[in-house]
Amino acid sequence: MLFLQLFYTFFKIGLFSFGGAYSMFALMQDEIVYRQTLMSSAEFLNLMSLGQLTPGSTCINAATYCGYTVVHNAGMSDGMAVLGSITALIALLLPSFIIATVFCRLLMRYVKSPVMLSIMSGLRPAVVGLMLAAVSFGLFNKENFSSLDVNPWYFCVNMFILIASFIGIAFMRISPIRMICWAAFAGLMLL
Structure with a gap:
């Protein structure tokens, strides 16, 4: 059941994260720490820092570490925790893969249409807002400072x-x- 919850949570995060790592961190923290309480705020901030310090995409690293930690915190073995990492990683990447594949085909066909240009113009301020929320509310707290x-x-x-x-x-x-x-x-x- 925990693996289904992990898959659903990270699929949802991957589906609604626009703007990269910082907007994704805000969603990740909200879902994993506050809504589902799968880990503490301090654990999440440590994993986020570790995700930024290790090579590769910070989102992918953080999701992998989160998946491992959630399963490990549930008292399962290290092997199952690795499976938790893989579950979180696949769930996080799957929406992007599907959307990118579909949008690539649509974008190539309708790249100059006023509707597509309007959609992209509307997304830009939302992405900036998500990034500011992640930085201001997610990072400026007692665990960090x-x-x-x-x-x-x-x-x-x-x-x-x-x-x-x-x-x-x-x-x-x-x-x-x-x-x-x-x-x-x-x-x-x-x-």
């Missing part, structure tokens, strides 16, 4: 790393890989 009340040093160091990373990538055009390495080093030295 602590709070001034609980641990002022941890909070200030994390805010410094956040601001320095943003300025470094957005304005100074420093490589994100280099910023990740520097942030890890700063965390190691300061936290």
Whole structure:
């Protein structure tokens, strides 16, 4: 039953995720952590971070880790947890595969039609909104930054790393890989 629930959940996430990883993370967190309580918020944020740090697509990595963790948390063996990873991965990718195959054929036929252009224009702001929601509500929390009340040093160091990373990538055009390495080093030295 857990595998069917995993398949359904990740199929739904894959079906309604427009805009890439950050919009998908918002849906993933809502479904897995808040609605179905299959894992804690701290576990999800750790897996999301791990998904971003490992090579490959962050969405695919996070779904794979989530599938494994959910099955492992249910008390099943590591072999079954690997099956949970595979289930989540296939379920996440299947809607994209189906939609891309169908849309590719339709897009080639109706690429210049006003209806298709209107649909694509309507999707763009929704995608930006999903990404902002994922960043603002999903990531700015006590698990990632602590709070001034609980641990002022941890909070200030994390805010410094956040601001320095943003300025470094957005304005100074420093490589994100280099910023990740520097942030890890700063965390190691300061936290």
